[in-house]
Amino acid sequence: MLADLRKIVSQSVVYGFGTMAPKLAGLILIPLYTKHFPLREFGIIGLLDSTAQIIIGILGLALYQGFFRWYFDKEAVAKRKSLFFTLLAVHLVIAIVSILIIWPLSGQISIILFGHNGYSYVVKVMAAASLVQMVVIMPSTLLRVQEKAGIYTVSNLLQMAVMVLFTVYFIVWGKQGVEAIYHAQLIGLVIYLLLLTKYMWKNITWNIEWKLLWEIMQFCMPLVISSIAVVLLNQADRFIIQHFGHLADVGLYTLGFRLSNTLNILLVASISFAIQPMIFKKMDDPDNKRFYSKLMTYFVLVVMFFVLGMTLFGKEIVKIFAKRPEYFEAYKVIPLLSFAILMNVMKDMALIGLQITKKTKVIAGVIVIVSIVGILLNFILVPLLHNQGAALSRFLSSALFLVLIYFYAQKAYQIPYEVNKLFMMVIVGAILYLPAEWVNEYSLLIRLTVKTGLILIYPFLLYLFGFFEEVEIRSLKGAWLKWKQPGALFQNLKRISKQGE
Numbered sequence: 001m002l003a004d005l006r007k008i009v010s011q012s013v014v015y016g017f018g019t020m021a022p023k024l025a026g027l028i029l030i031p032l033y034t035k036h037f038p039l040r041e042f043g044i045i046g047l048l049d050s051t052a053q054i055i056i057g058i059l060g061l062a063l064y065q066g067f068f069r070w071y072f073d074k075e076a077v078a079k080r081k082s083l084f085f086t087l088l089a090v091h092l093v094i095a096i097v098s099i100l101i102i103w104p105l106s107g108q109i110s111i112i113l114f115g116h117n118g119y120s121y122v123v124k125v126m127a128a129a130s131l132v133q134m135v136v137i138m139p140s141t142l143l144r145v146q147e148k149a150g151i152y153t154v155s156n157l158l159q160m161a162v163m164v165l166f167t168v169y170f171i172v173w174g175k176q177g178v179e180a181i182y183h184a185q186l187i188g189l190v191i192y193l194l195l196l197t198k199y200m201w202k203n204i205t206w207n208i209e210w211k212l213l214w215e216i217m218q219f220c221m222p223l224v225i226s227s228i229a230v231v232l233l234n235q236a237d238r239f240i241i242q243h244f245g246h247l248a249d250v251g252l253y254t255l256g257f258r259l260s261n262t263l264n265i266l267l268v269a270s271i272s273f274a275i276q277p278m279i280f281k282k283m284d285d286p287d288n289k290r291f292y293s294k295l296m297t298y299f300v301l302v303v304m305f306f307v308l309g310m311t312l313f314g315k316e317i318v319k320i321f322a323k324r325p326e327y328f329e330a331y332k333v334i335p336l337l338s339f340a341i342l343m344n345v346m347k348d349m350a351l352i353g354l355q356i357t358k359k360t361k362v363i364a365g366v367i368v369i370v371s372i373v374g375i376l377l378n379f380i381l382v383p384l385l386h387n388q389g390a391a392l393s394r395f396l397s398s399a400l401f402l403v404l405i406y407f408y409a410q411k412a413y414q415i416p417y418e419v420n421k422l423f424m425m426v427i428v429g430a431i432l433y434l435p436a437e438w439v440n441e442y443s444l445l446i447r448l449t450v451k452t453g454l455i456l457i458y459p460f461l462l463y464l465f466g467f468f469e470e471v472e473i474r475s476l477k478g479a480w481l482k483w484k485q486p487g488a489l490f491q492n493l494k495r496i497s498k499q500g501e
Helices: 002-028 030-036 039-059 063-071 074-114 120-145 149-173 179-195 197-202 210-244 247-260 262-281 288-312 314-321 325-350 352-356 360-385 387-412 419-441 444-464 470-483 488-499
Strands: none
Touching: 002 030, 002 149, 002 247, 030 039, 030 149, 030 247, 030 314, 039 074, 039 120, 039 210, 039 247, 039 325, 063 074, 063 120, 063 210, 074 120, 074 210, 120 149, 120 179, 120 197, 149 179, 179 197, 210 247, 210 360, 210 387, 247 262, 247 314, 247 325, 247 387, 262 288, 262 325, 288 314, 288 325, 288 419, 288 444, 314 325, 314 444, 325 352, 325 387, 325 419, 352 360, 352 387, 360 387, 419 444
């Protein structure tokens, strides 16, 4: 098991650079946005980004999830290349048809979003970038299932560099407005596809697998419904905030969301990318349930440290990135949004049982229920608590999602997760947040001292409450001694990178 975990750590580091690259561009550019765009325009960016996610979520049909599942299916091994071509072709057709429908309606979409058609051109560029991103999902998924971490990382880093450079150029020297963001995204995505052209060509057989496509469509149809529900749940809060408030309110929430979402970009996504192929590879192993259980415990422990850091230092982080005082209040939504991410991490791990047993209809049903509840919570809490009401709605929805998924997954495929330890990590972390909130009005030195101390005592509190077992302590000490050997980490990263060559 330790060998598997060490492989996950190594691959997570490599995948981390690739996974975070395109999204990290948005984080790097926040100071530029907050300097050149007033808070109201940042709210416009938030609404456009939400609309883009809705387009991708609805039109993508969740086919990449079916590709993940069938790629390791014994019956489909000999047809992997033609299956990849089939799903890539489906995405291309959907993208072309969608652009022909959306572009003529861009003026009406602008009116719906902003009350006038002044952003119709921006809507066109945003839609084009979103649909190309939908196509990009397939070669990115192929890189993941083949564990080509080196190619994945390099291509994504180049995409990020192109996006950042063109965004800076369009805003600073081109004097463009919000459209600059989507011009740069579109250029970066096209270059990404060009970089992967040779790789895709090697993995294509020009044949449509109609039978496999039908099976995957049946598998994914409940996931399509759930994807739409998830997208609406995740993006509805910004539209509801605008309905009950102003674009400036959307701007504050968008900044808080982007900063807290760095947990997903820098940590959660990279680890998830590394472990997902391994989860399906170990489906038939005799020790798979213990592996899944320990994997969740260690995954949540790592994420909890970063959630605690983001939660405690939210005010300081906002002031580092925001270049105008009008943005500073965004820190107030970060704690709830960060803990919502933690709930989603546990939910995704609890989902394993339903994925293995192909209970996608159960997943879809749960997601629809949670989405309806989440949107209702937004309508109730946003008028009362404004941005913090939206953050609280997201946290409560994520917690409900976790509880329902865990219940049905355990019925379908029982895994002995360490629930007591998971509960302990969350409660101890939440309690440590309270003193940090009290010192937020004091000087920077006092805040940094207290908050750093709270993070440092977190593992000791877990130890006092009996979180760590003796065998775990011994194993962790042994693993640390191996990992700290000179060049050990470098050799692991080099080995993984070579797999992509």
